[in-house]
Amino acid sequence: MSHQISRRLFLKGGLAAAGTLAASSIPAAASITDGTGHLATLLDISKCIACGACVEACSETNQSKYPEPEKPFPKMVPSRAKNVDWSEKRDVDDRLTPYNWLYIQSTYVEHNGEEHEVNIPRRCMHCTNPPCVKLCPFGAAEQLKNGIALINDNLCLGGAKCKTVCPWKIPERQSGLGIYLDILPKFAGNGVMYKCDRCYDRIAQGEQPACIEACPEDVQTIGPRDDIIRQAHALAKEMNGYIYGEKENGGTNTIYVSPVPFDKLNKAIEKGKGKPHLKPVKDHMADGNNLAAALAIAPIAGIAAAVGKFYKMTK
Amino acid sequence: MKANEDQSGPNRKTLMWYLYLISMVLLAFTGFGQMPIYKRYYISDIPGLAWSADFYTTHLIHYIFSALFLGIAAYVVFDHLLLKKKRFALTLSGFIRSAIIAGLVATGLLLVIYNFSGVAFPMWAAATLLVAHMTLAMALIAAGFIALIGRKPWVRAIN
Numbered sequence: 001m002s003h004q005i006s007r008r009l010f011l012k013g014g015l016a017a018a019g020t021l022a023a024s025s026i027p028a029a030a031s032i033t034d035g036t037g038h039l040a041t042l043l044d045i046s047k048c049i050a051c052g053a054c055v056e057a058c059s060e061t062n063q064s065k066y067p068e069p070e071k072p073f074p075k076m077v078p079s080r081a082k083n084v085d086w087s088e089k090r091d092v093d094d095r096l097t098p099y100n101w102l103y104i105q106s107t108y109v110e111h112n113g114e115e116h117e118v119n120i121p122r123r124c125m126h127c128t129n130p131p132c133v134k135l136c137p138f139g140a141a142e143q144l145k146n147g148i149a150l151i152n153d154n155l156c157l158g159g160a161k162c163k164t165v166c167p168w169k170i171p172e173r174q175s176g177l178g179i180y181l182d183i184l185p186k187f188a189g190n191g192v193m194y195k196c197d198r199c200y201d202r203i204a205q206g207e208q209p210a211c212i213e214a215c216p217e218d219v220q221t222i223g224p225r226d227d228i229i230r231q232a233h234a235l236a237k238e239m240n241g242y243i244y245g246e247k248e249n250g251g252t253n254t255i256y257v258s259p260v261p262f263d264k265l266n267k268a269i270e271k272g273k274g275k276p277h278l279k280p281v282k283d284h285m286a287d288g289n290n291l292a293a294a295l296a297i298a299p300i301a302g303i304a305a306a307v308g309k310f311y312k313m314t315k
Numbered sequence: 316m317k318a319n320e321d322q323s324g325p326n327r328k329t330l331m332w333y334l335y336l337i338s339m340v341l342l343a344f345t346g347f348g349q350m351p352i353y354k355r356y357y358i359s360d361i362p363g364l365a366w367s368a369d370f371y372t373t374h375l376i377h378y379i380f381s382a383l384f385l386g387i388a389a390y391v392v393f394d395h396l397l398l399k400k401k402r403f404a405l406t407l408s409g410f411i412r413s414a415i416i417a418g419l420v421a422t423g424l425l426l427v428i429y430n431f432s433g434v435a436f437p438m439w440a441a442a443t444l445l446v447a448h449m450t451l452a453m454a455l456i457a458a459g460f461i462a463l464i465g466r467k468p469w470v471r472a473i474n
């Protein structure tokens with residue numbers, strides 16, 4: 001209990017500022033968050049026993065956010081676009097679905113002559129510069145000031161671009177609900193995309209995400225990103241372990257620490273639809289952002305050309 | 316008229332005009348390609364257009380042609396101010412298209428800033444910018460076609 005209280009207090013004191021900003025009020029203007037305003041989670045996967053308490057807690061807590069689609073679904077045109085229905089398979093918990101935002105990836109790996117059973121809670125990484133948010137063509141996803149990447153079910157059309165651009169293909173579609181039904185249901189959109197929202201509403205109230213609170217092994221810790229990175233490095237040093245998520249996709253707010261190297265884990269885990277990999281990931285937004293310099297230089301070159309011509313003509 | 320005076324009326328099909336047209340076509344194509352429609356509607360199945368379904372590729376091409384477009388726009392504006400202002404004035408069609416382009420540049424630059432790491436816009440701001448950028452793009456295409464059909468030039472000579 002005292003542990004619980006101290007965690008609560010820690011959240012309330014240290015994180016409330018960042019947390020409450022998240023959802024309680026709509027910020028008036030753009031904000032520059034230098035990364036230090038972000039909350040991150042540390043996952044010590046050497047501790048996870050795959051009990052599934054976190055998966056259950058996520059589902060219980062976020063029940064009210066789950067999709068309730070209307071049936072029958074609109075017939076898609078062209079037929080290449082397929083309806084996706086998870087509403088009859090709400091209990092699936094061995095992969096990510098619109099009704100399961102967290103699952104445990106379990107595997108056995110050999111490392112340094114030892115056999116390890118490794119269980120990895122998998123969900124959205126909450127990238128520090130999330131492509132799912134930044135590249136959504138309708139602005140239906142948002143990154144809160146505390147770094148949480150959030151899809152708005154009132155605005156999402158379900159075109160799944162967020163999933164296509166996500167390095168881990170995290171968001172999952174449910175057809176038969178959302179604003180596409182009010183626009184051109186056959187021709188544009190196909191439902192709403194769902195993924196872990198890091199319990200932004202609980203965080204805004206100074207509470208911990210449900211999965212963190214429910215874990216009997218204290219696998220996860222949440223805190224300001226800088227602190228979490230420091231803790232992760234200390235932990236990795238202590239267990240002679242490895243880190244995933246600090247640098248991936250230019251940095252995420254989900255930092256895994258494992259006693260086994262992640263390339264070995266990536267080979268061993270089952271990957272595929274709804275089952276994300278653990279590969280190294282380059283910064284997906286970097287190429288575009290590097291090109292932004294050209295956008296600043298080009299008009300200067302244009303002006304220089306015009307001025308050059310002017311001098312030539314007036315000589 | 317002095318011998319070395321600029322003879323090219325701004326309505327002529329100069330190199331700048333062709334560059335403007337190319338950048339407009341590619342900006343429109345890659346811009347609409349930010350919506351997940353080219354794969355769904357088989358555009359990316361057309362031989363040579365497979366890249367159109369790759370959002371990161373279309374995003375990069377959009378940036379490259381935005382840079383080209385900004386260069387052309389800066390050149391044309393300064394060339395007009397420095398050399399042509401006394402002889403040519405914007406027509407109504409030219410004024411409307413210039414205003415739309417100014418809006419596209421402003422919303423586009425804000426979206427470039429939005430994409431940087433560490434920049435978070437509230438959802439209403441991002442959604443408004445995106446819808447505005449898209450609406451202005453469609454308005455420019457419409458204004459361009461009206462100008463083409465109605466033979467409305469950008470500028471007219473001042474007597």
Ligand code: SF4
Pocket residue numbers: 124125126127130131132133149165166167168169170171195
């Ligand atoms: S992991 Fe994927 S869904 Fe999650 S924030 Fe990053 S890009 Fe978005």
Ligand code: SF4
Pocket residue numbers: 057058059061062101102123195196197198199209210211212
């Ligand atoms: S943070 Fe919340 S939404 Fe995300 S996995 Fe944990 S319980 Fe589920």
Ligand code: SF4
Pocket residue numbers: 047048049050051052053054055104119121214215216217218219220
């Ligand atoms: S509750 Fe904790 S120990 Fe149990 S599966 Fe989840 S992370 Fe692992």
